[in-house]
Amino acid sequence: MIVLKFGGTSVSSKSNLEQIATILSAKTENFIVVVSAFSGITNKLEQIANLSLHGNHSILLEEFRNFHFEFIKELVSEFHQIELFVEVQQKCNQLEAICESVGTLKELSDRTRATILSFGESLSSIIVQKYLSVNTKNSIKVNLLDSKKIISTTTNESKDYLNAHLDLEKTTRNILAIVGVPTNDIQNKNYIAAGFVAHNQKGETVTLGRGGSDFSAAIYANTIDATRLEIWSDVNGMQSANPRKVQATQSLQKLSYKEAFEMAYFGAKVLYPPSILPVMDKNIPLYLKNTFSPEQEGTFISNENKLTENKIQGICSLDEIAIITVSGVGLAKQKGSARRVFQILEEANINIILITQSSSEQSIGIGINQSELQNAEEALNSAFEKEIKRGLMNEVKTIENQCIVAIVGDNMKNAIGLAGKVFGAIGENGINVTAIAQGASERNISIVINKKDEEKALNVIHEKFFASTVKNVHVFIAGIGNVGTEFINILFAQKQKLIEEYQINLKIIGVANSKKMLFNHSSETFEKVEELTKEDVLKFKQKKENKNAKTYSSLNEYFQTIKELNLRNSVFIDNTASDIVSEGYEFLIKNSISVVTCNKIACSSEYSTYLKLNKLAKDRNIYFKYETSVGAALPILKTIYDLRISGDKINQIEAVISGSLNFIFNNYNAENQFADVVLQAKEEGYTEPNPLIDLSGLDVMRKILILSRESGLNKELSDITFNSFLPDECTNSKSVEELFENLKKNENHFKALYQNAHKNGNKLKVVAKMEKGNLSVALKEIPSNSPFYNLEGKDNVVAINTNRYVDEPLVIKGAGAGAAVTASGVFADLMFIMNN
Ligand SMILES: NC(=O)C1=CN([C@@H]2O[C@H](COP(=O)(O)OP(=O)(O)OC[C@H]3O[C@@H](n4cnc5c(N)ncnc54)[C@H](OP(=O)(O)O)[C@@H]3O)[C@@H](O)[C@H]2O)C=CC1
């Protein structure tokens, strides 16, 4: 014989009941069907109970009656309706009488509440029984078992009416007396029973707790030694996490009883935790199935705890948690002190969800429901009043608005490094851990964190442990000019491939330019943001109308929004040349948002800033990446890092590291004008937004400064020796237009520089040097025998001498400017972060 339980949603429409009839008629064994109240009915009964205290229950009671009447009309023919109408009317009369007395006495005890709540299942079981026996397609005769009479509990204390304790022995006798000892013969004796309801020793109606219909079904299964228990709901079994909070969850095909218990206890609503024990007791296989997709495998729960290779089976959470800490020297080495704490809480009727104790024994952390915090605090402070006065104990400390994230899996036991991986993942995302608990079984690691980080933590851990889960990366961009646009092109060109081959989904969540920011949000509060499409971003770049594009008063608004969105795996990309943007890095990194930048300003400002940003990122286990700040996508910083980490020492660097200046001096000749060549370099995207930054030598100075710092020197811009090749008039230009005017005016100066070099058979190049701890930048005439002489177009070259590269330098050479190559370097930095 088998037991099946159908939840509220499964029994709440005619088509659903047809589905149930089809499922039942396919069964080859006799069965007991346990049903919940129709969807929403138990909540309605709760409201009726509460309103009856003030005599205001009539309208809802009428709704309750009408709902059942209407549903009956929909389900069965007129001939069968009368009988059911009478049943409903009788029950409603009883219910009304109870509510009236509650109103008169102005007293609503748990005993009365339990009776009121029991009407939902009482009616659903009668109505479903009728439907099953008279529906034309799959008529099934089922006998009604009166759960209220046959499920016995030991309850007689007032607080247990709503959460009664099962008397299994008595219940078994009661059930077997009716059902008989099941045999393998098909006797065509099937039953239906109300879930949730039972009676106590005094014969009063009690309930088995919200979700108790699962428990009822498990009790029936236990008592009749069922060959299986099937719990049918509207989801495909137990999921690896709550699909409302975690994207791309997976159905768990196999779980052990203990794993299922942990998952259910920590919030997996698909199964009421107490239901596990009765089936585990008799090793009865438990199936969680979807009424609306019966062909889906669902979840199979059994005694076997090595069913899957998964180290982690699921991740779940409980919110509305508070942590209360009892501490003081009086706790240490005092036998029974922990017992006293727990006893005080038990006497105050407070449920303890989690416990941690420091090994010094001087503090005990206890996780409880936030709603019980005040009572718990008062109870403990008053019980320990004397000890607190004597300084042996501290007043209890409380932390509110917490949640517990629980990671569950039998195979976590002895899985080395697993906890490290979990804490690494959440730490990298800036999530602070308030408390940790792990049972000796190692089946559950519980982490207490701030409630605001709940979804972030669940998703981060889920993405880390479920291989087929696509990891979402949330990208925030500043700047969609030359480099920024190419970056967008690369990202969208690669997006699908990254999802399919690398399980990484790059989502652009925000973009900003010098005046506006854009997020794809539907409410004013930015509560839910969706990713931006390529079209959104390009329209924003073109400054086309978009109701979501917001003019900010300061870029801090953008930074603040990024922080408040609190999305996991957040990366900020700076594709600007703005100091306002680079000033925000510290804030972002402090909030565990990695930064990728091609903007050189931060790393070439004060040494202390450069150091601080790198240290902050390292401390938070996140990334600050700026490979493209020197030589665009050429792997220069990476090479220096690799050399140094392997114990080498950078002794000298000689480099041409301005793509624009190399291009300009390669293309400037006797025939053309200097200003025109500079304009061409600008138009081709090699110069800085303001070419004066290149021509003044500042760009090259910033780069050699960054190289020196990466090589281990503590240098400032003011330490660099530099002789400008620009006439003062050009250097003092106040705008890009004025610069070009001044370049034209000073054409003779540039021609003279060119002709001098040309006459000597040399080429002009701006060379940066780090030698014996000194930095210099200079425009030089390069003779034809120099390796730099043939450096074409916008190319860069960096020659590095080290302890290992002594006679011949290590040389890195290639395109050192250009929007496309730079964007590819920015993208590579982003991928580096994702892959690490
Ligand atoms: N081009 C190259 O070869 C290389 C460039 N780089 C670096 O790339 C960076 C970008 O260069 P490029 O794309 O040519 O520059 P662009 O001038 O083409 O684009 C700059 C972008 O930054 C935006 N911006 C400016 N100020 C701010 C601000 N305060 N807040 C937000 N956004 C702002 C601009 O917005 P708006 O339109 O509103 O002005 C624009 O979208 C520079 O730092 C450069 O040094 C690095 C290596 C090589």
Ligand SMILES: N[C@@H](CC=O)C(=O)O
């Ligand atoms: N303006 C720069 C571009 C890259 O940093 C250059 O000319 O090299």
